Amino acid sequence: MTAPELTGTGGHVPAVAMIDADGVVTGWSRSAEDLFGYADADIVNRTAAVLLQPEGAAERLGDLLSRVAGREQWTSLAEVRHLDGTPVTVHLRGARVNPAPGRPRWLLWATPVAEAANSLLEPLVKRSPIGIGMFDRDLRYVWLNDTAARVPDFFPHRAVGSSVDDWPKDGIETLIAAARRLLADGVPVLDREIRRTTLDGREEHTFSISLFRLDGVDGEPVGVCSLAVDITHSRARQRLALLADASARIGTTLDVTKTAQEMAEFAVPALADYVTVDLAESVLPEGEPLQRLTATDVSIPVFRRAGAASIHPSFPESLWFQGEPVYVPPASPFTAVLSSGRSHFEPHLNTSAGTWLDLDPDRSKIIHDTRMHSLIIVPLRARGDVLGITVFVRTDNPAPFTEDDLTLAEQLAARAALSLDNARRYTREHNAALALQRSLLPRTLSGGDALAVAGRYLPSDMHNGVGGDWFDSILLPEGRIALVVGDVTGHGINAAATMGRLRTAVRTLAHMNLPPADLLTHLDRLVARMNEQDTANLLSPADMGATCLYVVYDPATRQFTLSAAGHPPPAVVTPGGEVSFPSVPVGTPIGLGFGSYEALTVDVAPGSVIALYTDGLVETRDADIDEGMARLSATLTDPALPLELLCSTVIDGMMGTRLAEDDIALLLARTL
Template identity: 40%
Template structure:
């Protein structure tokens, strides 16, 4: 049967059998089809012209009007000068009809026929597009072969006069779930086109048989109207664009993956982002298993990995809630034998695609009863194993599994490979950062007090909480420093910046504060000296090459390198005396401390805010407070109150409600209420409950500046030791009192005062009105003086001197050893 008669039954393959001259030209101007009639007309065979420019067949340029119609993608007809194979000129009447090919690209049918209507019927019938004409009531007038094939019809009379719902009735009966919704959508759109006279273009997923691949179509609906504009029907043209649609989807997924994978410098979070992008987009189950050392910042395995390997599951996700098909739990270790697809991928360093029925896949699945059950119960049939590799090292393997009907194709492998490659670089960046973070955290913790010193002035609890990996570790610190006279210094500080330089700077400042505290400087004077030190350190850093870079993620949230010339710090320094219950505080920047008095009232201490350390040129001011016994003093860095709005008020409420609780639980409650699980910035918190030394632990005597009072001083000291039950220390104490009082009488000024303090040690203090500081020296053989302080230093555990507003105090301590 001639496929170019008025009722053709075949498809496009019938083109070569027609007696008419018919050709097709694609969007590039190349001949795409050539009928025997065209060969007889011009003398060329199909091999002579197909794939060659159609312009080679022209003897002259086509008429200008025809060119304008062609440029506007409009049908046209006219007389065109053609070139015969033997070189002669041949004028022929041609008709051209524009249509879309199977890829949705425009093409032209060129026909030489004496019957234009006949040619139009042939073009309609042979178009690879699904073409249909419906009347104004939505009933089918005509469909072409491609449409009949889509609907499973053999002849036009099976469709004529039927509406769309009837045409898709068979699909509904076959259980295709999308058929009713699709037919309703087409009918509604057709009615809108017929009513408005406006054509529409849209993409739609057409119903397919159960279990078959879903197809996507580009549909054009246009009204069929007479010259007066009255609409008599609707013309539809559809093109299968499934491949193009899926390609766009893959490209969109890849672009989204580039933005959503690697948002943090956390190995597990990055793996979670990878599986979250793949499921359910193009896989039904995805797992990521990594080398154990990668999770701790250790070195990955160099190059491909041969043999059986054990990996730790860090992420998996499924289209089924709860991931019931997972054989390995999160955090558990799975062992892949050398013949398994994941192990083969690790050995070759390249992806491995396997499916049910492959010998290695079946052997691997059957080697573990649990895995075999999952494959059977959930219908897994297609697997991609892709090595997670970055910078020449192997980090682990990602496994993609499908239970949907379509197996993985080459395009899926390319997409998954690109996503895993991006994730691998992010995982390696996170691994490197984890290693550096652990090093900095180890340094940071080694520079903080490991154990608070024994002292009786205050009860203390502290917390240090490192910031998130996005910001990096900072230089927050705290310290508790015992001072002479049973006093104690409380310190909280924060070095500006993050990273190893901030931690190192914190260590230097902490040591400097302890050194200056040993000199027993007043808080404001200590901050002044510390400010000078920071300025000098900054100057030293700026004169050296402090450049550096973090070898890892270039993500905006990654930790940046701080250099020495960035150095600056805040510091709050408080000295509490349990005898007078006076507390002297000075601060260089930083937040105000909170005070909870013994009656439960909370107060933010409005201390003068001195400049940040390293600014220079501005003074620091000290504030003196009298604290009732049992008061709470909370010192903290700004990471605590900046974490959330309203944290300062919440801190006061928590301290008020928990003032009577243990300090350790109070610290824990403060962090729990005010901070997320991982704060953005480092936090240092120190809470101290004040104590006092009562009259029974302190005795003092005013002494005249007369050598005769030395014996009296020894006597009162001896009597006091007897009352305290410290007779074993009498001899040494009398000697110390004698030497210190004698030195005060001989070399200092009145007033002279002797004080004994029973704390965790026995403290002997002699105050005088002179600011001259004595120095320890070794007396020569015939010197009559100079041995007193040397003797005191040898008989006591510690001794020293400190300045007071009215002079100085020389003190010595003896341990209270059990007898």
Template identity: 45%
Template sequence: MSTAEGAPAGRPHGTSGTAVEREGTAAAVIDADGSVVGWTQGAHRLLGYAAEEVLGRPFANLLVPAGAAGRSGSAQLRHRSGHQLEVRLRISRLSARDGARRWLAAIDAHPAPRRQHESERLSLLSEASTRIGTTLDVMHTGQELADYVVPRLADYATVDLAESASLGEEPLARLGTNAGRIPVFRRAGVASIHEGIPESLWERGEPVFVPPSSPFTQVLTSGESYLEPALGTALDSWLQSDPQRAQVIGATSMHTVMMVPIQARGTVLGIAVFARTDNPAPFEQDDLVLAEELVDRAALSLDNAHRYTREHTAALALQRNLLPRRLSGGPALEVCSRYLPADMDHGVGGDWYDVIQLPGGRVALVIGDVVGHGIHAAASMGSLRTALRTLADMDLPPAELLTRLDHTVARLAQADTDSLTNSPSAACSILGATCLYVVYDPATRLLDIAAAGHPPPVVVTPAGEAAVQQIPSGVPIGLGLGLFEPAQLEIPVGSLIALYTDGLVESPAEDIESGMRRLAAVLAHPRLPLEELCAMAVDAQRTHSPTDDVTLLLARTRSSRGTGTFMPARRTTPSGK
């Protein structure tokens, strides 16, 4: 308990060591003149006044006149923030060795206000669960937390993520130092009651620099929250080495601050900072408890978003490394491609494409889509592309190649399934995939085509006649059925061949057939450069947010004579059947 007479060494804010103090009861010691000579931490938490604000002053200054009192047997005290608090006041005589007369005023908050406070706290936490973490985007989640606590709890709030919490960007450790400061955080969220956020030195997405010795780094390394009820008293300590922050704190009248670590699964992801400027009430222990609960709820969403972002980034990097970096159709074809990964809410898929040189100047065009999203889909895509290239080196007809690919994948999947008996953590390599395999022969101007459950190609003649080709659709790769039928199409010189995945032609507003017709109409400009046609086709589908990867492969023939007619080819019988 703090007293006007000072406290013994090693016992801050306490002189008596009584049970009252140890239990955290709100209480004041009053002398014969009615002045406050003792003030507990419990009283500080309940009424908001620090000991130095009440010691030596009349206790009556805290009392609301009796005419404004509430129920019988209760009293009303003035809270530091200005509102009135209904309490039960119990006065008892204290015995003192010096014979001086003193009284103990024990202050008990009424159960009803406590229940109301608890109800409001639970309501705030319940609403937070629906307002924070609405997406799997780290930056968006950080901003949701900052927006929610302003002005409900704070006048200004920031959410800064540690360098270990990858945002899919360059690691902060590679950003270097600035004026001897260490880049520890990146700002993910910031909010203020003031327009323009004058309290913030950094915008969202920017690295936040802090002194090596400060409450920020202390919270980050210890995982413990930090409460500074009166920020002005700290201006002579850590803020001396941070003049920029000190200047902003003074200019915005920032007077109280809380710093709460954002932790999940034993890892500190970052730090949330809460401050008050216009609200005169200092932060108290109850405010810190509420802030910690809000941050804990947000931390789970941030951790999920962080883990998803990390996996999404890794899957995207893996897929891009597995896809061909340079395409060449040789003297037979001019080729161009586009690949756009799905948005953050759906993740990287398993799209792939390839252009393969074959004997006799022929060229194979390949496009496919592995079922699923994320790391597994990207890795499966790489395995499937490698297997297909190996079979392409055998110069098999398209239908036979898909049959052998189907059997190979089915055997691998069965082997993985069998391994689950001995290793439950094992996973099937490929759960299923679609594929379209087209071989162009410049000598005959023939396209040999086979599909494994994949959308058919679009062919545009030099005259601008665009059509979705009607070919046997087949079944997806991985079922082991081997039901693939060949087809042939003779095309004229300068024809355009378009292979694509369903992400380009599917949308919530139209079925896939309508999307394919729309794509054909967009490509019906045979004289345009392939790069321009690719851009037009992709831009045409951006009226909706893609739920799957978007992949397009265009090829224009460079061969000689011919007219275009479609003719079914005889079915290729797989070897061994």
């Protein structure tokens, strides 16, 4: 057996003692007397239990001896009691000497923790960039490495021999409470963030603190080890990276509700355990007006829930879900933030009696049941308007929100608010354009006594439903019927307005009883003059350009007369299901002012179907118009179907599951 080295730091001799198999002290050195205060005569032939804390000392000594009975050497931390009752945390080593069968004797070396750490772990511990400290069971510092000792500006009371009980209450009470729990349950405390400010108040840093319990060889706790890492600059870099990520992931569409949900989902769990985005009525105008909703005895409807996210799939924190009105007491942090435009920061949520929660028992119960303990409410402000609020809550995460968290929440909210405002403005313009477009399309279609007519309009998914495609049926003198389909260049409110002007112009010219080719010629010249008049309004010819197919059916001759201005030909289906595309002479699009158009006459039998459509039905990015017309033929082979059902069959057959890349107008007419 090789005994351990007997020198400690600086050549100091460790305390040396000898005990027998029963734990009776049989030898005691002068260095042991210096360390523990017991003279040789006071301790030899007495049980070593006197060196332990009195509670259960004999049992703990017995446990230690049974644990090491079969070993040749062992090492551990231990808390030994000085003669004056003061605890001394030591690094304890033992070695079996002169063993008799079943009756080992142990040579013990005890070194104070400070000397043991410096001598044994100096390369790793003493010079580590991580601040390391050791507490005894009373939470007094017994050792600090160099890094921990170099930050007195942030931890002015950190010194060997100081106790946490003597520290001022300056924001680390929860950490001290966690250390006391650690001594009892042994569960490590990991990555607990705390903010510390220098004594002069000029500098503020964020530290990540982890705590581990130190156990002796008998399994009993002897102290706590703390690890502290300054993460100030690391946290700043993380925050910048998070904000950069937020710019890419929040506001991916011009949809208010989706943007709100993206904001909530992004912040969970990166910042909070539960996040809601509640918007004012002006931002979500499509719902039932909040003013019409009935108030409760204690709260009024102020917001509408637009987005919510939680670390719990069942959303136990939520009283309301997406789309529902949110009720709050008139005197609450939510209404205060909405009216003032300033954030509400409550790192330690006050749930005691006498607060606004007394007026909101339902919310108070949820706060209690889900253990909400930290709260941030941030206004969503954009271009001078407060659009609503976003609420950040921590439940499972035990760390309270910090000032850094508040700053991050406000920066996230600012980015989200700008996206929400863009979406709100777009939605208003889109709704106005959509309303205009729908008002300009025919509400009913009539084919008189000669035709059965049905139409279908499918907005573009890529352009959110606002375009310039249209169809119409017009009753003419002598029982004739005009059918027209057109496609205005572009999308948006200008295209919808242009569509309305062209539809009105076509109806006016149709009632002049002009032949199809003459009608398109007049329409082209009319639109060209409109372009010239609108020069001051910055409308280019392209803004007023359109294609058009104009067809007149004469039941007396059973003939369709067709003329096209840059538009695809119609499909004509015989009663037997044969599909053809008449070769209509195609003139220039409407609006150029120099078009010359020709007409084609097609004879049809009773029960025939003619299909007029815009290019969005037959043309995609992946297939040209010829392929689309071939597919259209396959969907028109059953002309006997009711026309509304045939419209659906055509649309479903042509679109399948793909999104509409352009507006689609379809007009079907069956001869009677």
